[in-house]
Amino acid sequence: MTGPKHFPRSGTPVSLRGVDKIFDGTDGQGFHALGPIDLELRQGEFFAVVGPSGCGKSTLLELIAGLSTATRGEVTFEGQPIHGKIPEGVGVVFQEDASFPWLTVVDNIAFGLKRMKIAPAERQRRIDWALALMGLTSFARSYPAQLSGGMRQRVCIARTLVTEPRLILLDEPFGALDQQTRLLMGDEVLNLWRKTGATIFLITHALDEAAMLADRIGVMSSRPGRLIDIVETGWSRDRDSRIVEDEAFGVVTARLWRSLREESMKSMGRPGIAA
Numbered sequence: 001m002t003g004p005k006h007f008p009r010s011g012t013p014v015s016l017r018g019v020d021k022i023f024d025g026t027d028g029q030g031f032h033a034l035g036p037i038d039l040e041l042r043q044g045e046f047f048a049v050v051g052p053s054g055c056g057k058s059t060l061l062e063l064i065a066g067l068s069t070a071t072r073g074e075v076t077f078e079g080q081p082i083h084g085k086i087p088e089g090v091g092v093v094f095q096e097d098a099s100f101p102w103l104t105v106v107d108n109i110a111f112g113l114k115r116m117k118i119a120p121a122e123r124q125r126r127i128d129w130a131l132a133l134m135g136l137t138s139f140a141r142s143y144p145a146q147l148s149g150g151m152r153q154r155v156c157i158a159r160t161l162v163t164e165p166r167l168i169l170l171d172e173p174f175g176a177l178d179q180q181t182r183l184l185m186g187d188e189v190l191n192l193w194r195k196t197g198a199t200i201f202l203i204t205h206a207l208d209e210a211a212m213l214a215d216r217i218g219v220m221s222s223r224p225g226r227l228i229d230i231v232e233t234g235w236s237r238d239r240d241s242r243i244v245e246d247e248a249f250g251v252v253t254a255r256l257w258r259s260l261r262e263e264s265m266k267s268m269g270r271p272g273i274a275a
């Protein structure tokens with residue numbers, strides 16, 4: 001049982017240059033949600049973004065996913081401008097449990113392949129691989145209601161994985177889960193990241209989650225969100241959730257909090273309080 005085989009090992013999977021997002025405001029004024037943002041993801045890296053509530057994290061992910069269009073600047077995936085739809089090779093997993101309750105686990109996962117013209121044998125290979133990778137093989141015939149929240153989220157990840165994305169976008173995928181389950185789901189994601197070779201872009205409000213999972217962490221300012229710091233964690237590729245016991249983990253989370261504290265207070269309308 002094997003996963004994707006032919007991933008490019010060099011180049012820039014995602015590039016954002018001078019990107020701003022301005023929504024139409026209710027009073028006729030534009031609502032500057034994001035930017036300007038300049039960012040280049042590295043091939044095969046795990047990049048996380050943290051930032052205060054409402055700073056534009058989901059907006060940033062939607063721009064990369066092709067679900068929204070930049071007002072200014074350019075967003076590219078593997079050198080091609082992104083607009084209008086999710087590019088082939090990109091998979092997205094959202095926060096909410098998006099499994100289909102009327103389908104079994106295996107049918108939920110197969111759903112991700114529906115629009116792709118794939119021969120039955122290859123389909124089955126990918127489904128078996130994703131079931132095994134996400135630890136769902138013995139639950140293949142179960143319905144989502146028979147699974148825990150963590151397992152349902154694994155179904156959603158598996159549904160994305162069968163499309164063999166080269167870039168996986170995760171928007172607070174563990175937000176609804178308890179702390180222990182989140183740490184263990186983090187291990188699952190690190191495992192799939194190693195096994196697929198995909199580039200991962202994760203949005204999270206949890207500093208410990210970002211610190212545990214990512215190679216690099218972008219810290220965003222309060223709205224309009226800009227990148228005010230990029231922290232390199234320096235973890236080895238075979239890390240897992242035990243990294244939280246490491247002294248260096250405390251150093252990374254402390255640096256993130258230092259960068260974020262003032263910005264978080266601004267987003268709560270309380271600049272400088274308790275400085």
Ligand SMILES: Nc1ncnc2c1ncn2[C@@H]1O[C@H](COP(=O)(O)OP(=O)(O)OP(=O)(O)O)[C@@H](O)[C@H]1O
Nearest residue numbers: 023024031033052053054055056057058059060205
């Ligand atoms: N379609 C839209 N039209 C108008 N305003 C929007 C739209 N989508 C988002 N916004 C606004 O843009 C800002 C950024 O929203 P976004 O959801 O990207 O922030 P976030 O950092 O992901 O927030 P949170 O951490 O609370 O989930 C918010 O003020 C939000 O209300």
